[in-house]
Amino acid sequence: MQCVSIKKGVECGFMTAKGCTFNGGRCHPIVDQCQGCSRTVTFDSGTFCTVAPDPxxxxxxxxxxxxxxxxxxxxxxxxxxxxxxxxxxxxxNKG
Ligand code: SF4
Known part of the structure; x- marks a missing residue:
């Protein structure tokens, strides 16, 4: 189902009709070590990872x-x- 909170419009396995079911109810932003990774995407809500909800x-x-x-x-x-x-x-081999 498409995310309607943090990553609006992105298909996500954690999104349900009742909302985000990920631990904490939302994705977490990228960490310093993620800088330079091509899997980061910037939304209005911040920069997040496309594959890991908690980088x-x-x-x-x-x-x-x-x-x-x-x-x-x-x-x-x-x-x-x-x-x-x-x-x-x-x-x-000896013999
Ligand atoms: S894949 Fe996601 S969590 Fe891993 S380094 Fe890239 S942005 Fe960070």
């Missing part, structure tokens, strides 16, 4: 996973080794 929660000790202005380091995927197979492989 401060998205920056809780780590970078927001939706942020477009943060470079993420690629996670180094560690491959699990089966010790038995590794042992057999090592033995085969």
């Amino acid at each position: 401060s929660k998205k920056w809780n000790g780590r970078p927001c996973n939706f942020a477009t202005h943060v470079e993420r380091s690629k996670s180094t995927q560690t491959q699990k080794l089966n010790p038995l197979k590794a042992s057999k492989r090592a033995a085969a």
Whole structure:
């Protein structure tokens, strides 16, 4: 349903016929860490995030996973080794 309070005209899953059902009854404005993110939108009521109703929660000790202005380091995927197979492989390579 379209928001009729903070982000007027924006489709939002929290908006119902009874009003905004988000915790607190309204979206929260962006936080300092959001500056530069392309998901911010400025309305008459302030600057808000298009995907997170409470941006401060998205920056809780780590970078927001939706942020477009943060470079993420690629996670180094560690491959699990089966010790038995590794042992057999090592033995085969010796001989
Ligand atoms: S996506 Fe994350 S960083 Fe970007 S505006 Fe929303 S909460 Fe802030």
